[in-house]
Amino acid sequence: MIESLILLIVGFVLLVRGADAFVDAAAGVARRFHIPAIIIGTTLVAIGTSAPEAAISIAAALKGSNGVSIGNVIGSNITNIFLILGLTAVIGALPIHKNTKRYELPFVGLVTLMLVGVGIWVGSVSRVAAFIFLAMFVGFIVYTVFMARQSNDTTPEIKTFSMPMTILMIIAGIVAIVLGSNLTVDSAMDIATRLGVSDRVIGLTLVALGTSLPELAVCIAAALKREYDMAVGNIVGSNIFNILFVLGTAAAIHPLPFNPAFIFDGAIAMLAIIMLMILTARGSRLGRVGGIMFLIAYATYIIYLI
Secondary structure, eight states: HHHHHHHHHHHHHHHHHHHHHHHHHHHHHHHHTTHHHHHIIOOOOOOOOHHHHHHHHHHHHTTOOHHHHHHHHHHHIIIIIIIHHHHHHHOEEEEHHIIIIIHHHHHHHHHHHHHHHHHHHHEEEOHHHHHHHHHHHHHHHHHHHHHHSSSOOOOOOOOOOOOHHHHHHHHHHHHHHHHHHHHHHHHHHHHHHHTTTHHHHIIIIHHHHHHHHHHHHHHHHHHHHHHTTHHHHHHHHHHIIIIIIIIIHHHSSSSSOOOOOOOHHHHHHHHHHHHHHHTSSSSSSSHHHHHHHHHHHHHHHHHHHH
């Protein structure tokens, strides 16, 4: 058991570090080919932040652990709103952009409903559903780039490396992502077996929390520095990426049977979105009271699962 927990942590570290190295190198290559920084920042880097979830979901699907594959995505989306936004809002009230309220929040609700609907009616996330998700993902990328061009937000500084270093970083990043995803899935399944719980529960809890740790660290660090501006938008965008890109990619490679138990988890994910919409409907901030409500909701959900 202890060995599996250690391997799980090692897997998470490899995933995060591998994704960082791969994204930095790939962004440098894109910069060399004079791809605009705004496009790199809103597409490649954004996809890179979902690389751990994607790697785990694909590895789990190929190993037949669909509970981890789908549970990782739904659990990450619940964790992102209830835990990460909850903790960040307790530290300081979070502003929410008008476009996030009007377009992105309803859109993440729509894709969540689509995921649950496909699961209920089809019984799996099929390749047809996967291609629909991926087509919607492309549309969301186009929207993101368009909105970034309309705003005055500065694009992140992009590092460039020598070509040998770039190639080395890309190879090392891919190797770390593959090894990390396999270690994470294997150790998570071993822990589930030893504890006598389903891979769905492990995917919704341990794996989801582990893949959300980078977002948690970034949001808390930003809150402590009073840099709250993009927290809500980034989390909502991450939830959209998780369903459309992560599950779309995993299901395109290997269709994912949908456990009926995920209907409840999907309802909790929808509840998180609805609560966020209600709490920010009249104002433009998510306050401390809302943050505490989110944390209570997350704790209740985890206790129920365990």
